[in-house]
Amino acid sequence: MIAKHIEQLAPSGIREFFDLVLGMPDVISLGVGEPDFITPWRAREKAITALEEGLTSYTSNKGLFVLRRSISRHLEKKYGLKYDAQDETLITVGVSEGLDLALRAILEPGDKVIVARPHYVAYPALVVINGGKVLSLQTKEEDNFKIKPKELSTLLKQNPKAIILNYPSNPTGVTYSREELKEIWKVLSPKEIIVITDEVYDELTYEGIHCSFASLDKKSRQRTILLNGFSKGYAMTGFRVGYACADKRIISAMTKIHSFSMLCGPVISQIAAAEALLAQKEVKQMRSEYNRRRDFFVKELNRIGLRTQKPQGAFYCFPSLKNFKIKALDFAKGLLMKEKVAVVPGTAFGEGLEYYLRMAYANSLDNLKEAVIRIERFISTL
Numbered sequence: 001m002i003a004k005h006i007e008q009l010a011p012s013g014i015r016e017f018f019d020l021v022l023g024m025p026d027v028i029s030l031g032v033g034e035p036d037f038i039t040p041w042r043a044r045e046k047a048i049t050a051l052e053e054g055l056t057s058y059t060s061n062k063g064l065f066v067l068r069r070s071i072s073r074h075l076e077k078k079y080g081l082k083y084d085a086q087d088e089t090l091i092t093v094g095v096s097e098g099l100d101l102a103l104r105a106i107l108e109p110g111d112k113v114i115v116a117r118p119h120y121v122a123y124p125a126l127v128v129i130n131g132g133k134v135l136s137l138q139t140k141e142e143d144n145f146k147i148k149p150k151e152l153s154t155l156l157k158q159n160p161k162a163i164i165l166n167y168p169s170n171p172t173g174v175t176y177s178r179e180e181l182k183e184i185w186k187v188l189s190p191k192e193i194i195v196i197t198d199e200v201y202d203e204l205t206y207e208g209i210h211c212s213f214a215s216l217d218k219k220s221r222q223r224t225i226l227l228n229g230f231s232k233g234y235a236m237t238g239f240r241v242g243y244a245c246a247d248k249r250i251i252s253a254m255t256k257i258h259s260f261s262m263l264c265g266p267v268i269s270q271i272a273a274a275e276a277l278l279a280q281k282e283v284k285q286m287r288s289e290y291n292r293r294r295d296f297f298v299k300e301l302n303r304i305g306l307r308t309q310k311p312q313g314a315f316y317c318f319p320s321l322k323n324f325k326i327k328a329l330d331f332a333k334g335l336l337m338k339e340k341v342a343v344v345p346g347t348a349f350g351e352g353l354e355y356y357l358r359m360a361y362a363n364s365l366d367n368l369k370e371a372v373i374r375i376e377r378f379i380s381t382l
């Protein structure tokens with residue numbers, strides 16, 4: 001009954017592992033990639049008022065114009081990017097839908113998409129679901145898990161249709177400077193390749209300034225599908241609002257699919273998101289709190305032997321287990337059973353990552369301190 005390519009798809013490594021966590025009391029979870037903050041009050045209040053006023057209808061397929069206009073202004077102010085709110089901006093149900101729409105709009109059966117490893121769990125699955133083939137680009141710990149232009153250029157010989165770039169990255173927290181992005185673009189630009197950028201962690205950049213790929217030059221803007229949303233930086237995961245910005249032909253194709261499959265994003269969430277863009281003070285506060293936790297957690301992980309490069313963004317560490325010669329799944333299971341700390345084995349983020357863990361520091365400093373005590377105790381039993 002089920003299509004072969006779906007039946008063969010492995011379930012998300014994260015979900016599989018967290019089925020184990022469900023129902024266990026007193027677990028400190030460093031597992032899920034979700035802010036522990038509540039959405040800024042002004043956004044929630046706006047949503048409540050909108051509900052009281054009975055604003056419960058569909059919106060236009062592309063989303064509320066006021067939200068699209070606010071996003072367009074926000075991107076211009078932050079990155080000097082100009083996207084027409086009417087034709088070049090689409091409101092999606094999270095970055096998740098944006099990714100799906102982007103791939104659906106551009107892929108023909110068998111088209112190849114470059115995905116750098118370690119990668120966010122959904123990328124390879126979405127490529128396969130949409131009839132594409134994944135070209136996996138392994139990055140290395142010694143390169144700080146960054147894409148090397150030379151290795152990228154070798155892969156480009158296979159004529160991929162697109163590449164997905166995610167920075168700051170889930171699961172490594174690595175990001176790229178403008179200069180590094182220019183080096184990547186130098187290799188990509190001679191090819192007819194579409195660059196899908198997942199910038200959902202842009203607000204959570206602690207070192208340097210986030211550079212949007214589309215802002216590199218005129219041609220990069222034409223070839224980029226910029227995806228972003230409110231889940232992480234604005235602590236709005238449950239509202240499910242994202243957006244896509246791109247050349248109007250691409251946005252028109254994505255809108256066509258979206259109008260048949262989704263109709264539109266949820267209206268109350270869109271109203272809340274427009275208000276959230278005004279909550280920059282709260283965003284800054286959350287960022288500086290994550291930064292404080294990052295400093296503490298990275299230092300402690302290195303002290304107890306979990307070698308970790310300092311992430312520059314998002315809210316993840318990706319420590320190596322090579323000091324301990326224990327595989328990530330065994331480590332994660334043991335740590336959960338013995339010390340009730342949940343972390344994600346690196347294998348969830350691609351092949352060849354058996355000796356890495358992902359730990360999210362989107363948790364209170366007190367919980368992080370307690371987690372370190374428990375992890376250290378667990379390590380002493382190895």
Ligand SMILES: Cc1ncc(COP(=O)(O)O)c(C=O)c1O
Nearest residue numbers: 033094095096120170229231242
């Ligand atoms: C890199 C990355 N992209 C996209 C998403 C999904 O975002 P959204 O909630 O906007 O669908 C996540 C969520 O963890 C993520 O880490």
